[in-house]
Amino acid sequence: AQKVTQAQTEISVVEKEDVTLDCVYETRDTTYYLFWYKQPPSGELVFLIRRNSFDEQNEISGRYSWNFQKSTSSFNFTITASQVVDSAVYFCALSEYNFGNEKLTFGTGTRLTIIP
Amino acid sequence: GAGVSQSPRYKVAKRGQDVALRCDPISGHVSLFWYQQALGQGPEFLTYFQNEAQLDKSGLPSDRFFAERPEGSVSTLKIQRTQQEDSAVYLCASTDMGGLGTQYFGPGTRLLVL
Numbered sequence: 001a002q003k004v005t006q007a008q009t010e011i012s013v014v015e016k017e018d019v020t021l022d023c024v025y026e027t028r029d030t031t032y033y034l035f036w037y038k039q040p041p042s043g044e045l046v047f048l049i050r051r052n053s054f055d056e057q058n059e060i061s062g063r064y065s066w067n068f069q070k071s072t073s074s075f076n077f078t079i080t081a082s083q084v085v086d087s088a089v090y091f092c093a094l095s096e097y098n099f100g101n102e103k104l105t106f107g108t109g110t111r112l113t114i115i116p
Numbered sequence: 117g118a119g120v121s122q123s124p125r126y127k128v129a130k131r132g133q134d135v136a137l138r139c140d141p142i143s144g145h146v147s148l149f150w151y152q153q154a155l156g157q158g159p160e161f162l163t164y165f166q167n168e169a170q171l172d173k174s175g176l177p178s179d180r181f182f183a184e185r186p187e188g189s190v191s192t193l194k195i196q197r198t199q200q201e202d203s204a205v206y207l208c209a210s211t212d213m214g215g216l217g218t219q220y221f222g223p224g225t226r227l228l229v230l
Contacts, residue, residue: 004158035218043205045159045221091158101172102211103149104219106158 002027004094006107013082014115021077021110023092029053031097034068034075035104039089051075079112087114118142120222122208128228129198137193137225141210148191149219150183153205162206165191198229 003026013019025034036048049059051068059066063080079086089109095102121140129135141148147166151159152175162181164172167188176183180199185191195202205226209219 037221042223043226044223045207045209047218047220050218093158101164101166102219103161103164103172103175104151104159106160108156108158 002029002032002094002096002105004092004105004107006092006110008110009108010111010113012113012115015084016081018078018080019082019112021079021090021092021112023075023077023107025073025075025092025094027094027096029096033095033097033102035093035095036066036075036077037091037093037106039091039109041088045091048077082114084114084116087112120208120210120220122206122222122225124225125223126226126228128230130230131200132197134194134196135198135227137195137206137227139191139193139208139210139222141189141191141208142212142220143189145210145212146188147211147217148185149209149211150191150193151207151209152177153207153224155204159207162193195227198227200229203227203229 005024032053034051038046056068065078067076089111091106091109093104093106095104123138149164150162153159161175163183165185168185180196182194205224207224209221211217211219
């Protein structure tokens with residue numbers, strides 16, 4: 001069975017600080033996908049990134065970066081120079097290749113508060 | 117283009133009432149997923165459609181939950197004889213690659229059962 005653990009329930013940082021959100025996953029499959037979603041107070045899940053298990057390259061998108069390490073089954077997310085608009089709940093998710101039924105298994109989320 | 121839409125956004129039901137939640141996926145998206153998100157938790161999978169076929173309903177918590185997508189576009193999640201434990205946000209997501217693509221989510225329907 002697949003599982004995603006986000007051990008950090010809540011994080012608060014002062015604006016402009018860097019912050020890293022941790023994600024550890026468990027799966028028996030060799031082909032799988034990892035995701036991060038942002039859920040602002042409005043409630044809609046906003047897609048941030050998708051990574052497949054064969055691509056361990058780290059990725060940077062503006063102030064966001066992701067570190068994928070298969071050796072430790074981790075897919076951590078860093079926000080550089082945080083802004084108040086980054087305040088939200090962030091979810092890490094995993095799906096296993098299943099012939100189209102790539103249902104997502106989510107972690108419990110990390111609530112990030114950026115203090116102005 | 118338009119994203120996934122859901123209606124109603126909020127629903128209050130008395131215990132025992134039936135409710136119907138609607139999802140309009142992104143136009144042309146083949147696959148559609150329903151998730152349930154309890155307060156303070158991550159979303160949990162309920163069911164999956166590819167076009168009009170319901171290929172996986174393993175996440176439906178009881179036989180009071182029923183989903184359909186008769187024409188392969190709009191989907192309806194129905195909950196019969198609602199219970200207080202059904203209170204949650206119900207999220208719909210769609211993808212364009214038979215489920216292999218990224219899932220894009222709607223705003224959800226917040227259901228409160230009194």
